[in-house]
Amino acid sequence: MIMASPAESLLQHRSFVAFWLARTCSSFGFQMLSIIVGWQIYAITGKAFYLGLIGLVQFLPSVTLALWAGHIADQRDRRRIVFFSQLVEWLAIVALTLLTLLHHNDVWTILALVFVLSVAKVMEAPAMQSMLPALVPPRLLARATAASAVGGQAAMIMGPALGGLLYVAGAQVVYMVTGLLYLLSIVMVSRLRYEQTPPPRTPATLSTLFAGVRFIRERPDVLGVISLDLFAVLLGGATALLPIYAHDILHTGPLGLGLLRAAPAVGALLVGFWLSHRALERHVGMIMFICVAGFGAATLLFALSTWFWLSMLALFATGGFDMVSMVIRGALVQLDTPDEMRGRVNAVNSIFINTSNQLGEFESGMLAAWLGVVPAAAIGGIGTLVVVGLWMHWFPGLRRRQRLENEVA
Structure with a gap:
């Protein structure tokens, strides 16, 4: 049951507001940076191989350093870890700006700076995630998680578009704006009372x-x-098949593909905004399972749809359902984990999320190659529903869970 929120507002907690601004600014900056680096490197080389290297230099630190980053987050002051990690990221962005202004178009130097930035990002993530429970009371954690996710979803939707718009004035302009956003984030982190x-x-x-x-x-x-x-993410990776659906099944062009890609993020953004003003009071376990099942059913609907607007609606629903379950999952993990363990637990969780996203896209692509695009997407939706049924049977305590807080193991 989702009840109306109490009178207490998240805005009353100044440290959370500073945290939200810091995370949103850095998320916008990172989304802009991700797309602009790719454009710049492809403009220099004209080869897809180097675009693959961008993914590699980002992926390797996330796999090899995540557990160590979690250990550090539990051993050191987390605010200082976030502060110095973002400072390193900002310095890497400044270096990218200078390289562009000086027309030093060396791909390997750019890749080296992206690697440095990725290492700092991996070190930052567990500490940043572990700070949130200390900034708001437990009763507000789900709403705070939703509000934080709203900032991230907004960055995912608008960050690349803003970066592309600014790129018209030159890559150096995008780097400068990105650097400014990171500088604002660093200032906000320095003001946190943690x-x-x-x-x-x-x-x-x-x-x-x-x-x-x-x-x-x-x-x-x-x-x-x-x-x-x-x-659920591993099986529900139908979005990797969107270019095929747009071209061969829904018979739409690049604009239609862009709308399809944006639909899940828009659904997540709107539901996340709503959740940030509502409290999850009862039956949180069943609500989570119902929403994951809804995600699977919406994926199945998308798989079978041949109408563009029905496909849009299905993708919008996947984003909305996933946002509800993500808020519950995130808040429950944070509240059930002692503070001295949160860095390491969040590090493991981030590894699972990153690998499941990547493997989910790989799984969808392989199934589509073997069975066809519609059966591959449909199997993903059906598989998610099967997983929900199995998990409800295997984790009865989770199914019966009533509240997010005060049930700490």
């Missing part, structure tokens, strides 16, 4: 690095929500 009592510092060993994995395995509710997210 209190953390780190545990005694311990060296990074296999035991400490994999402590997050052990914690998740020993907590049924946490294991349930993280693994549900993993398999």
Whole structure:
């Protein structure tokens, strides 16, 4: 049950407002940067190979350093980790700006700076994610999670478009605006009032690095929500097939493809905005399962649709359903995890999310090559529904979960 929110507002918590502004500014900057680097490198080389290298230099740090980043987030002051990580990212952006202004079009130098930026981003992520529960009371965490997600979705929708618009004036203009957004984020982080009592510092060993994995395995509710997210995203990667659907099934052009790509993010944005003003009071476990099932059903509807606007509606619904379940999953994991473990647990969770997104697109592409595009997308939707049924049976405590807070294992 989703009840009306209490009188207390998120705006009353100044540290959360600063956190939200910092995260939104850096998200906008990163989305603009991601698309502009690709355009610039392709303009220099004209070869798709180098576009693949951009993905590689971003992917490698996320896999190899995530567990260590989680360990550091639990051992050091998280605000300082975020501050210095974003400072390194800002310096990398300044360097990219100078290279562009000086017409130093060396692809390997650009890739090296993207790698540095990616390493800093990986170090920042677990610390940033782990800070949120300390900035608002537990009763407001779901709403705060939704509000934070709204900023991220807005950046995903408008960031690339804004970057492309500014690129008309030159790549250096985009880098300058991106640098300004990161500088604003750094200022907001420096103004955060964040209190953390780190545990005694311990060296990074296999035991400490994999402590997050052990914690998740020993907590049924946490294991349930993280693994549900993993398999639902893995099976529901139909968006990777959008170019084929747009061209061969819905018979639309680049504009139609752009609208189809935007539909899930718009659905998530609107539902996230609504959730940021509503409290999840009861039956959160069933609401989560129903929304993941809704995501699977909407994916199946999209798979079978031959009407453009019905496909748009289905994709819009996938974004909305996913936002509700994501808010519940995110808040539940944070509240069920002790503060001294949040960095490592969030690091493991981020690995699962990143790999499931990438493998989900790979799985959809392979199935489409073997079986055809419609059966591949339909199998993804049906598979998600099957996973929901299995998880409801295997995790009965999660199914019966009533509230997000006060049920900490």
